Amino acid sequence: MNSPIRVCITGAAGQIAYSLIFKVANGEVFGIDQPLILQLLDITPMMGVLAGVEMEIRDCAFPLVQKIICTDDPTVAFEETDYAFLVGARPRSQGMERKDLLKANAQIFKQQGEAIDKKAKKTIKVLVVGNPANTNCLICQTCAPSIPPENFTSMSRLDHNRMISQLSERLNVNNDQIFNVIAWGNHSSTQYPDVSHAYVKKSSGEIQKIKEAVNDDNWIQNDFLVKNQQRGAEVIKARKLSSAASAAKAACDHMHDWVQGTSKDKKTWVSMSVLSDGSYGITKGIFYSFPVTCEDGKYSIVKGLEIDEFSRTKMDLTLKELTEEKEEAFTFLKI
Ligand SMILES: NC(=O)c1ccc[n+]([C@@H]2O[C@H](COP(=O)([O-])OP(=O)(O)OC[C@H]3O[C@@H](n4cnc5c(N)ncnc54)[C@H](O)[C@@H]3O)[C@@H](O)[C@H]2O)c1
Numbered sequence: 531m532n533s534p535i536r537v538c539i540t541g542a543a544g545q546i547a548y549s550l551i552f553k554v555a556n557g558e559v560f561g562i563d564q565p566l567i568l569q570l571l572d573i574t575p576m577m578g579v580l581a582g583v584e585m586e587i588r589d590c591a592f593p594l595v596q597k598i599i600c601t602d603d604p605t606v607a608f609e610e611t612d613y614a615f616l617v618g619a620r621p622r623s624q625g626m627e628r629k630d631l632l633k634a635n636a637q638i639f640k641q642q643g644e645a646i647d648k649k650a651k652k653t654i655k656v657l658v659v660g661n662p663a664n665t666n667c668l669i670c671q672t673c674a675p676s677i678p679p680e681n682f683t684s685m686s687r688l689d690h691n692r693m694i695s696q697l698s699e700r701l702n703v704n705n706d707q708i709f710n711v712i713a714w715g716n717h718s719s720t721q722y723p724d725v726s727h728a729y730v731k732k733s734s735g736e737i738q739k740i741k742e743a744v745n746d747d748n749w750i751q752n753d754f755l756v757k758n759q760q761r762g763a764e765v766i767k768a769r770k771l772s773s774a775a776s777a778a779k780a781a782c783d784h785m786h787d788w789v790q791g792t793s794k795d796k797k798t799w800v801s802m803s804v805l806s807d808g809s810y811g812i813t814k815g816i817f818y819s820f821p822v823t824c825e826d827g828k829y830s831i832v833k834g835l836e837i838d839e840f841s842r843t844k845m846d847l848t849l850k851e852l853t854e855e856k857e858e859a860f861t862f863l864k865i
């Protein structure tokens with residue numbers, strides 16, 4: 531048996547965590563022979579609810595769970611942490627301006643970045659889920675200067691998965707027959723769901739570009755695009771709550787692929803928000819969703835893809851939003 535790894539999940543008394551914790555505990559991310567110590571963080575008023583979650587984790591009798599630590603103190607939650615899912619964030623309340631939301635979250639992710647810097651293993655891998663995820667991730671990473679910047683990522687996998695689902699439905703194939711979609715940019719309504727390089731592997735074995743298989747550019751550039759950009763809002767409208775199970779599944783997919791690797795031939799990729807290295811003309815120092823492959827616990831941005839004029843415009847638009855978010859958030863922090 532391997533020695534246990536320490537996995538921190540923040541927002542542990544919330545909706546996403548209520549699905550995520552149990553998938554992680556069941557071995558779905560780090561493997562069925564990898565024991566875990568769960569380090570669960572939420573705010574003080576939620577400690578009672580978190581105690582209930584802890585009871586349920588215990589009642590599952592997971593073979594892999596060696597210890598459960600529930601806390602409202604980030605310096606306890608990030609002690610020696612190997613992997614962190616930063617789910618907890620301040621939600622937008624009625625009448626709250628975007629600026630106020632950025633400000634509230636900037637403070638949370640500053641505090642957590644500082645705790646990670648002081649307490650976590652230097653090899654920690656961090657996935658930020660709490661919105662605005664890309665900018666929260668940037669703040670957290672900036673406040674943890676002793677940790678390599680490439681150890682921080684934020685989640686665009688839900689957008690990636692939503693694209694696959696929409697395409698498989700349209701083409702009447704299974705989800706695992708769709709490859710190489712790309713969710714570019716911010717996890718927000720400016721994201722750019724791009725199918726220019728995507729393909730479908732038909733049941734006959736034939737491979738066809740998505741654009742040819744769909745044969746309707748108008749649908750790709752309008753209905754499909756807007757549906758993906760607005761999917762989070764559509765779920766909120768229907769559920770009166772934001773996506774939780776699908777977000778938890780996407781968080782597991784993201785961390786699983788980062789740790790265990792994507793396809794060995796490097797021909798298929800996933801979408802992950804990572805610190806831009808300037809690829810595709812995206813300003814360095816912004817967490818932007820790119821196509822990546824992963825191997826030996828490291829991600830690499832897929833290089834050299836051709837970008838047409840339509841894509842360029844959309845990629846620049848979401849970059850503009852991220853640049854503005856960064857400027858605004860950093861004014862609150864005086865970094
Ligand atoms: N990136 C994505 O694809 C994606 C998808 C869905 C939801 N989200 C975001 O994920 C976040 C969580 O969603 P949810 O549905 O679980 O929300 P939720 O409100 O059910 O749970 C959030 C939890 O975070 C806790 N929290 C708040 N501040 C905290 C802090 N400083 N430290 C630790 N915990 C704290 C809250 O007390 C609450 O228990 C939201 O910001 C949501 O918008 C992101």
Ligand SMILES: O=C(O)C[C@H](O)C(=O)O
Nearest residue numbers: 661761762763765772773
């Ligand atoms: O929580 C939200 O605002 C929406 C969420 O990020 C989603 O994409 O479902």
